[in-house]
Every structure is written in structure tokens, then in C-alpha cells.
Amino acid sequence: MDLPLATDRLLVRDWTTDDADVQAALDLYGRPEVTEWLTPVISNVADLAAMRAVVHSWTESQPNLVPPTGRFAMQHRQNSQVVGGLVLRTLPPYDHDLELTWQLRPEEWGNGYATEAAIALLHWAFTFDIDEIFALTRPDNTRAIATSQRIGMDWVGETTKYYETSLQVYRVRQSDLPEFASRGKTED
Numbered sequence: 001m002d003l004p005l006a007t008d009r010l011l012v013r014d015w016t017t018d019d020a021d022v023q024a025a026l027d028l029y030g031r032p033e034v035t036e037w038l039t040p041v042i043s044n045v046a047d048l049a050a051m052r053a054v055v056h057s058w059t060e061s062q063p064n065l066v067p068p069t070g071r072f073a074m075q076h077r078q079n080s081q082v083v084g085g086l087v088l089r090t091l092p093p094y095d096h097d098l099e100l101t102w103q104l105r106p107e108e109w110g111n112g113y114a115t116e117a118a119i120a121l122l123h124w125a126f127t128f129d130i131d132e133i134f135a136l137t138r139p140d141n142t143r144a145i146a147t148s149q150r151i152g153m154d155w156v157g158e159t160t161k162y163y164e165t166s167l168q169v170y171r172v173r174q175s176d177l178p179e180f181a182s183r184g185k186t187e188d
Contacts, residue, residue: 003072005120011075012086012117012124015058021073024082026051033106037141039163068125069098074117083108086121091134092162098125098133099162102147109143115150119178122151126174136167145170152176 004013015021026048028034035044045051058071074084084104091097100122102114122133135153137144145168148155153170160166 005124007116007120009077010117011077012072012121014062015055015071015073017056017059022052022055025055028103028105034103039136068128083113086117100133100135114147118151122177132171132173135170139168152178
């Protein structure tokens with residue numbers, strides 16, 4: 001299984017520096033209602049020029065990352081619109097544990113896209129020598145907690161170990177994953 005990954009409704013693919021992707025990234029990461037939940041905490045990207053620089057850094061670094069880590073776009077198959085992003089990265093101290101994050105444009109919340117894309121990405125990630133993958137959520141981020149559970153993740157505790165803030169920790173192993181298919185309409 002190679003990228004892009006196709007689900008019933010989505011493609012999970014690398015970001016590009018095309019104008020459409022840069023604008024889609026700004027429509028996502030330029031929104032405070034999205035960036036307020038990111039860890040580590042970052043402010044929303046201010047404008048198209050700043051987002052172009054960010055996306056350029058993503059595309060430049062992607063070939064040098066050890067798979068399955070990276071930043072990925074969630075693109076709707078029917079209309080080619082980017083609806084969100086996914087990230088697989090190592091957690092501090094950056095030596096072993098992998099974290100999955102997902103972000104959706106607020107107008108796409110509630111369609112099940114994060115669950116659908118995350119399950120596909122996790123199935124792909126587990127084709128590498130990976131035992132488990134984590135998701136970290138703020139205790140009051142009920143959407144992220146619910147999505148973690150729909151993905152098949154189990155709550156393993158709360159910690160301040162990462163990013164100097166109190167976070168809920170969820171974990172998934174390959175045997176915990178739902179089937180690689182569209183999950184239908186849910187609330188993420």
C-alpha cells in the first residue's frame with residue numbers, strides 16, 4: 001500500500017506547493033478554531049505568503065522523513081477539495097513513539113473524514129515496523145477524544161510529559177484498528 005491512500009470518499013496524499021494546496025492549507029491552519037487545539041500550541045497562520053513558506057518546508061522535508069512519518073492532506077475524491085490534514089510524527093524526546101494528529105476545516109466537522117482518513121493512514125503506517133501509535137488530546141477537546149475512540153484507540157492515561165501541558169493519551173495497535181473502509185457519517 002503506497003500513497004496516495006484511497007478510501008471511499010477521500011485521498012490521503014502528500015501536500016504540494018501548488019496554489020490550490022497552499023490556499024487549502026491556509027483555509028485550515030489559518031483558523032483559530034483549528035489551531036487552538038494543536039499541540040504544541042501554535043498560532044494560526046496569518047496569510048498566504050506565510051502559509052506558502054510553511055507548505056514549502058513540509059514538502060522539502062517530506063522526502064527526508066523516515067516512513068511512515070510525515071504531513072498529509074485529506075482530499076475529497078468527488079470534488080478534489082482538501083478538507084483537512086493528518087500528521088504522523090515522533091513524540092518528544094523524538095526517539096521512538098509516534099503521534100497521529102488530524103485537523104479538519106470546521107465546515108467539514110461531523111462528516112467522519114478524520115476517522116476515515118486516520119484509519120487508512122494507520123493501516124499504511126502499520127505496514128512499517130511499528131508496534132503502536134498515540135494520539136494526544138486536551139482533556140476538554142471532546143471531538144478529538146471521540147475521534148480517537150472511533151479510530152480504535154484506547155485511553156491509557158493523562159500526562160504532562162509532552163509539550164508541557166496536561167494531555168489525554170490514546171493508543172492504537174494494529175490489532176485494534178477497524179477495517180480499512182469508509183466509516184460513514186460520524187461526529188469528528
